[in-house]
């Protein structure tokens with residue numbers, strides 16, 4: 001779980017993360033520590049940084065996006081206008097530089113004036129002809145992405161495709177214009193490039209240039225669509241029979257008979273036969289993510305069975321299949337009385353019965369590449385290390401030779417006074433304490449040394465002596481003596497350490513420095529939960545900040561979500577700024593950081609629902625844990641239509657459990673225990689801190705499920721036992737001095753120090769970048785008070801405009817799920833939530849039932865239409 005590494009190579013480490021440092025080089029000059037170059041150089045670097053900041057600032061991308069879209073619309077209009085009336089403008093454009101602008105402007109017929117005419121003249125007439133229209137389309141798509149943060153169409157692929165189309169259409173049209181000798185009137189269609197190119201080629205190859213143009217198209221298709229072989233369609237009757245047989249082998253047994261019949265008919269009469277459409281098993285697989293119920297009209301066998309289908313359909317299907325082309329077959333006649341949604345699903349059904357599932361092979365990866373969650377926020381920049389302060393003067397613990405020898409002698413003398421002889425004594429200086437390792441003489445009983453703890457402390461006149469007898473795996477006895485001048489371990493020094501930078505852990509958290517000055521990095525995902533305790537003022541809040549800082553430095557917002565619970569209301573406030581990047585909240589919650597006890601209970605229960613949902617997704621995907629699941633999703637083997645999505649890790653941080661246990665007791669204890677027991681496989685990890693490690697706070701149930709525990713100094717041995725199952729934490733010296741117990745091993749660590757202003761800078765750096773539209777939404781959970789009260793608030797006289805549509809959707813799918821409405825109607829969570837409340841008030845769906853979808857109380861569309869009519873009548 002842990003990965004201790006030496007911290008002595010910080011320079012190399014800084015080089016190991018060049019990108020981040022380079023991008024923000026000027027920030028390193030903030031404290032004047034590292035920017036020492038000449039002034040001129042500094043100025044140029046600052047420009048770069050300013051530009052960088054400008055681009056990562058949400059306001060700039062928004063402005064740029066809207067500007068792109070406006071320019072794109074302007075260009076589109078001017079190009080179209082030029083294509084229609086461009087000839088008249090050609091002389092205006094030519095004369096534009098020789099006569100006053102007002103005159104040229106008045107003469108131009110372009111809808112976007114003289115500028116429009118001029119730009120269109122260059123792009124349409126001189127260059128691409130109608131193909132130039134690709135440019136505003138690409139620009140609009142880019143603007144859309146910058147403005148709304150998502151893609152209307154895959155931008156890269158569409159750009160490549162459209163650019164090719166612009167050039168290729170110019171070539172083809174150039175050919176047509178050339179052979180029809182209509183350059184005088186029609187060269188606006190092909191543009192200068194197409195015409196000149198064809199003219200040159202024509203003089204070289206004559207008619208052969210058509211072959212060249214055709215070959216260019218072929219090349220494009222091969223590489224763009226990744227075509228690797230050509231399968232020609234075979235129309236022979238035997239191939240037809242073969243493919244019918246092939247299809248038949250994929251169908252359920254009960255339908256075989258009808259196929260036999262149809263085949264016989266086909267033998268006797270090649271033009272016409274009937275078939276039955278088997279649908280049930282396929283529908284289940286292809287309609288929606290949620291399990292469909294028997295009354296679901298989409299999956300109802302009646303809809304698709306026993307429908308006479310003309311022979312051309314299976315025949316064309318067979319041909320399509322044998323030619324490697326997949327065709328969607330819809331029998332419009334047979335489904336003409338169904339709604340558009342049904343048609344949509346039915347078309348999927350009839351297609352999918354024959355198509356290979358693209359989620360079962362690598363075809364999607366071949367066309368789209370691996371799924372990359374970080375493209376959610378493609379411009380996101382990881383925080384740079386210079387946001388953290390460098391404490392230059394506090395590098396090493398200062399333990400003088402004199403102090404060392406004096407301590408050694410005192411230890412030896414004390415032991416000798418009690419009749420204990422030692423063979424050797426050796427010291428290693430840690431950041432907070434120095435460890436004296438003793439090899440006792442033969443025959444000395446270890447328990448005897450251990451019982452002398454207080455006497456040794458007295459003789460050394462030092463607090464916080466800890467005796468480790470024996471040192472695990474060393475064959476020695478350790479005596480830890482606090483240093484007079486301790487070293488402060490800065491966050492910056494650990495974040496830039498090799499061990500952290502190169503860590504491949506899923507959730508790397510740097511916990512501190514060991515006694516041998518190694519940086520201790522642990523994987524929270526393997527811990528898998530952490531319990532923290534410590535008396536007030538001993539460094540707990542700093543510890544939580546360190547943990548959060550490590551995670552934020554290492555993870556992309558698409559990979560990690562934090563649920564922050566802070567009953568003290570002041571400790572985690574700074575992380576507010578990360579709301580649209582890293583925080584997860586309940587829908588409709590006003591505060592991104594949860595401070596209210598009632599909300600804490602709801603959040604914990606909501607996390608339990610998220611856990612159950614995630615388990616269902618894992619089960620459906622046949623994966624054992626989150627890593628496998630995400631790997632499968634990345635390889636595009638999981639169908640998002642079935643509810644699959646990339647699952648970020650969720651880390652729940654509770655600062656001050658004691659407070660919650662006092663006010664809500666079992667209500668918080670149970671979901672915490674449940675999450676701690678089950679959530680590790682699905683990527684939900686808990687970090688729970690408390691000031692009071694008493695048994696009524698850290699109950700047996702909680703303790704049993706937190707194998708990793710961390711203790712800062714506590715006030716009594718009893719507290720130390722409660723948290724670590726052994727004494728020792730009461731002997732710590734405070735200020736981040738701590739003991740970590742994991743895998744039945746106890747390690748003393750010095751927690752790094754991170755100040756509030758460092759956290760502030762970090763959160764500002766992340767928070768000022770473009771984020772998601774809102775915090776990551778946890779599943780809805782309404783506590784006892786909430787549920788019934790809200791029902792009364794719904795005003796059915798003031799229904800959402802999408803109400804009817806949502807109602808039909810719910811009834812067709814027989815599934816009262818908010819996420820279904822969200823997905824199919826492309827609505828935000830809040831609006832979908834309001835719709836479901838209205839549907840509940842209208843008695844179309846039943847009440848909220850935790851993690852299960854609500855019951856649908858209306859059986860079919862006919863009943864629904866009556867209900868809707870009634871509602872309208874009121």
Ligand SMILES: Nc1ncnc2c1ncn2[C@@H]1O[C@H](COP(=O)(O)OP(=O)(O)OP(=O)(O)O)[C@@H](O)[C@H]1O
Pocket residue numbers: 488489534535536537538539540541542543691735736737750751752753754
């Ligand atoms: N790792 C550390 N290195 C150096 N000093 C530290 C460290 N951790 C804490 N301190 C010092 O101890 C003080 C108190 O720390 P912190 O606020 O984290 O305590 P706490 O345990 O959270 O207290 P409370 O429970 O009252 O909030 C800090 O202001 C700081 O001066």
